[in-house]
Amino acid sequence: MKLLFLCGSFMLATLAAPIAARAQSTSPVDAVNQAVGAIGGADALRAMKSLTFKADAQFWEPQQSYVADGEPRLIGNSKITFTWKNDNDTSRTDWERKFEYPFVEEKKYSEIVTSKYGAVSAGSSEVPMSNIRFASYRRELERALPNLLLKALDAPATVSSLSNQTLDGKSLPSVAFSDGNFKFAILFDPSTKLPAAVRSFDDDWVYGDMIYDLVFADWRSVDGIKFAYSQTYKVNDIKVGHLDVKDFKVNPTIPADTFAIRDENQREAKMPASVPYQWVIRRLFLGRFLDSDAVNFPASAAGLKLIELSPNVQFATGGSHNSLIILRKDHLVIIDAPINEWQSRWTIDAAKAKYPGKPVKYLVLTHHHNDHTGGARTYVAEGASIVVAAPNKKHFETVFQLQHKLVPDELQKSRKPANIIEFSDHMTLKDESGDIELYKIANPHADGMLMAHLVSDNIVWVTDLYSPVRDKDRTEMFVSFYEALKQRHIAPARIAGGHGGVVPISEMEAVMAAQ
């Protein structure tokens, strides 16, 4: 009996094994097919010629946190109205945004995008999108719409096998989907067969190689199509956006002028060879995107330039973010490394051309935010020591060790250890050409924020707390910087900023006196 029982078990096991193996090795196309079925079927998706939904949305930015690697900064709340029609893959996103960061303000604008071009309208203005914005919008549209699965189903050659992907600690069956420039991993919920997330592998100038997910939940059936009423965007599993969807409608009546773009803005966009997707997407979330294919400066500008503040001090400006170059007896000091490697390379090359034979010995970083440090790795590759206020050393140790294999930067190509100097309250960079005093500032913008005082030229460098020329309001940030000057008994002749320009201290005194 016992033997028979064992034989029986063995028989069951051998019969069961091929079935289990088959279930585990669902072909990529079958997985897509199952997901199409779960969402409502190919016929229902094909019959969907248009859709609309509304959403309440929130966005966060982890690289604008108060404490480096701390809680992501809440940017604010938005109301979204989205309309799409399959004719020419045309869509419109209307935004009503209430920002809490970096400034309390409201913005209303619309993005209207066809398969060929896109425009942004606000009030009576309408401008064509930059190519990088157009490409990013197109990619994110494809990621978010249910007919992504239909595209995959109709072109099986675009679908290939992929190892299980991990989401929220769960290992999920996944397929790779490639549509020209756009490459995604589609992760499936094994119980419902619905897509759990659509993932891309992106380059970020701080995080390096990273994962970007749109995670779906709260699926509801509307007119025979299931639609995710909860849509969450994640960067390396950190939430950066969340949409609470309302009023999803299939084949709604759409007003005739919904997708109108002025004739002069109907310029065919060119898909760039490489798109800094994470910069575009998250600067748009932040409401501070410079809509320019030059990335670092407006399309209308000639480029970056040096403005001489004194024979030893050059202001690197011309774009959205500035740096300062200071000549010492036998080396250079540079303050802030904005945006990306391109800007660092430009700044280092310009500094060396202006002051030949002087190596960049120190890069001083005012604070950890990505838009002023995204180019810091280039300085490590250059051999410069990095100077930061506490507690930022730990953050930058990690940043300089991260892998950038997707878009290799100079440090990835030539890896070397970073020398990071951290001070707690005050530090002097001594030199016979004059001292540079660095002071940590108590402020509401970022922990470990510093200002720099070039003593012999009596120039103070400040980033974000006050943007000279641009800022006219006595904000909390403005006051924190003003009080830091008073507390340290500094009366600078001029103030130069990480944004904006250079002003005499009388500008700040006028703001303090006016309100």
Ligand SMILES: [Zn+2]
């Ligand atoms: Zn900042």
